[in-house]
Amino acid sequence: MSIGNSPEDDRNFPAEDRDSIGRALQQARIAAGLTVDEVSASTRVRIPIVHAIEEDDFSRCGGDVYARGHIRTLARAVGLDPVALIQQYDAEHGGRPAPTPAAPLFEAERIRPEPRRPNWTAAMVAAIVAVVGFAGFTMFSGNDGRTTGAVAEGPAPEKKTTSPKPTPTKPADPKPVPSESAIAAVPKDKVTVKLTATDDKSWISAKAHDGKLLFDGLLLPGESKTFQDDERIDLILGNAGPIELFVNGRKVEDSFESGQVERLSYTKGDPEAG
Numbered sequence: 001m002s003i004g005n006s007p008e009d010d011r012n013f014p015a016e017d018r019d020s021i022g023r024a025l026q027q028a029r030i031a032a033g034l035t036v037d038e039v040s041a042s043t044r045v046r047i048p049i050v051h052a053i054e055e056d057d058f059s060r061c062g063g064d065v066y067a068r069g070h071i072r073t074l075a076r077a078v079g080l081d082p083v084a085l086i087q088q089y090d091a092e093h094g095g096r097p098a099p100t101p102a103a104p105l106f107e108a109e110r111i112r113p114e115p116r117r118p119n120w121t122a123a124m125v126a127a128i129v130a131v132v133g134f135a136g137f138t139m140f141s142g143n144d145g146r147t148t149g150a151v152a153e154g155p156a157p158e159k160k161t162t163s164p165k166p167t168p169t170k171p172a173d174p175k176p177v178p179s180e181s182a183i184a185a186v187p188k189d190k191v192t193v194k195l196t197a198t199d200d201k202s203w204i205s206a207k208a209h210d211g212k213l214l215f216d217g218l219l220l221p222g223e224s225k226t227f228q229d230d231e232r233i234d235l236i237l238g239n240a241g242p243i244e245l246f247v248n249g250r251k252v253e254d255s256f257e258s259g260q261v262e263r264l265s266y267t268k269g270d271p272e273a274g
Contacts, residue, residue, distance in 0.1 A: 022056035028078035033261030194246040203238030247271035
């Protein structure tokens with residue numbers, strides 16, 4: 001779900017009637033039921049910068065590149081289209097800088113190597129080494145001839161080689177196929193919550209009973225998250241409609257609407273015990 005002006009709204013209304021970037025982000029955050037602290041925790045953007053951006057003050061971002069990055073991150077956290085906001089920022093701040101043209105490459109002239117002169121000294125050394133090596137080889141080959149003559153009186157008996165018998169391999173046991181009832185095997189001494197985004201993304205926040213943040217971010221379509229705690233798990237669903245919820249191995253049949261913000265808490269036992 002996207003909160004904000006659609007392309008049809010931009011065609012029907014002049015540019016000056018559109019909300020500013022900061023106001024659009026602020027209204028979307030309020031509509032999602034999120035505080036500045038919660039947005040800062042999920043995006044890692046510091047709280048003063050979030051306040052400054054919502055007031056259309058981008059001087060604290062550290063430059064256009066960082067400002068675009070913060071706008072893109074905050075837009076995704078509150079469910080806005082980041083592309084439209086980046087285009088609006090570029091239009092209001094002079095657009096992106098033109099890329100620096102690459103310097104032309106010139107092919108270096110090929111230098112022809114000069115013909116090499118024969119190295120007569122190396123040739124003479126090689127010839128001397130060859131003569132000495134041949135003389136040494138002749139000397140040792142004569143001694144080896146007498147020795148090998150005594151050995152070569154008869155052919156050595158051939159040893160019969162037996163090929164090893166193939167060892168039968170035991171077929172690997174088929175891996176068990178997980179069934180849908182596996183989620184029911186949850187520990188009874190803990191609270192277990194599983195969230196799955198079905199057909200749309202949703203911003204979720206999960207905390208343990210002691211306030212420890214277990215997860216804070218977007219859950220894309222098809223993704224799942226499972227959380228466990230000894231006593232209680234607190235949830236905030238920014239877009240509860242596409243969320244499929246299992247608590248302690250049982251599916252929660254509550255029908256959430258798209259765009260609806262839900263704050264839920266569950267403890268050990270049945271989902272109704274939360």
